[in-house]
Amino acid sequence: MTETAMTKQTGQIPTQPGPREAVGAGSRGVVEVGGSMADGAGAGDGETADAGAGAGSVVDAVIAGAGPTLRPGERPTVRLRDAGPDDPPRYAPEWLELREGADAAGRAHDLLDPLRIRLANLPGKAGLVIHDLGCGTGSMGRWLAPRLDGAQHWILHDRDPYLLHFAAVASPRSAADGSRVSVETRRGDVSRLTPDVLAGASLVTASALLDVLTREDIDTLAAACTAAGCPALLTLSVAGRVELTPSDPLDAEIADAFNAHQRHDGMLGPDAVTVACEAFSERGATVLLHPSPWRLGPDESALTAQWLRGWVGAAVEQRPELGPRAERYLRERLAACAAGELRVVVHHTDLLALSRPTGGAS
Secondary structure (H helix, E strand, O other): OOHHHHHHHHOOOOOOOOHHHHOOOOOOOOOOOOOOOEOOOOOOOOOOOOOOOOOOOOOOOOOOOOOOOOOOOOOOOOOOOOOOOOOOOOOOHHHHHHHHHHHHHHOOHHHHHHHHHHHHOOOOOOOEEEEEEOOOOOHHHHHHHHHOOOOEEEEEEEOOHHHHHHHHHOOOOEOOOOOEEEEEEEEEOHHHOOOOOOOOOOEEEEEOOHHHOOHHHHHHHHHHHHHHOOOEEEEEEEEEEEEEEOOOOOHHHHHHHHHHHHOHHHOOHHHHHHHHHHHHHHOOOEEEEEEOOEEEOHHHHHHHHHHHHHHHHHHHHHOHHHHHHHHHHHHHHHHHHHOOOOEEEEEEEEEEEEOOOOOOOO
16 A cells, blocks of 8 residues: 555554665655745744654653654654755654644634634635645644635645655645645745745745744745735744643753753744744734643643653753753653653744735735
């Protein structure tokens, strides 16, 4: 059975190719999808900043934001044919699938009404054109398309063709009122986004993308959206606050170290929403904010465990002196999670920027 057929049959994302399938001559299992690297965005479901890391020592190869690292015997994240040694990590489809339910439950429904009003008043009646930046496996489209009326054409942007493949085959096919939803894919990076790329756009969306961007990237995004006159719905940006019940004296230290790790290499981490508000407001957009927390209990224990590994692992990478205490902390937290005794609230913020229409939107 092909990967595409499996996805359509089960609605789930198949396991990634192993190293021999994904690396080397031909790179079997890597699917090239239409579009150009010159267009668009993509950090990989932007759904990143809360990612999990592997089992064992918390200092093992932490890639905070790239999803779970490997347990013994697991397969690695696919490596692209054109990937260089300095390329950023790719995002594991298994991690994106694991977090999709919590993302859907957390996203701010209260921002949909003002968005619908704006979309209903856009010039033209040819349907909506929606650009999803850093689409990953397409969870934003699966959540939003069935909540909007009218025909929709989604343009999915990501730099990873493997994720674009699954985003395309698992995309919804009908809107809230039964109208047709179509998709196309483009490979690209958000730092190259221009108003020309968004010509004719009705809406720009992204999920958990802002916190892995730099100030310059967010300026580029805001400039492109406002110049194109299209609104932007940017969801699930980390807020830098986590609540664990029961509490532990080490909670605050781990959180502070994780937040510092989020800000490495110029990325904004928990400061991203504030910077985005400023960037859009300075260009004349009206900005609305709403909380969009993950609320994780016993039913989300698999996600909680992976999130814990990544959260603690990134903190230790940032502050290695936490290591011995963090090892104990992680073991106890994972045991409480497995016993159904741990509850976690990971705070995020959703942002809706309503740019002034230019008359060119459709």
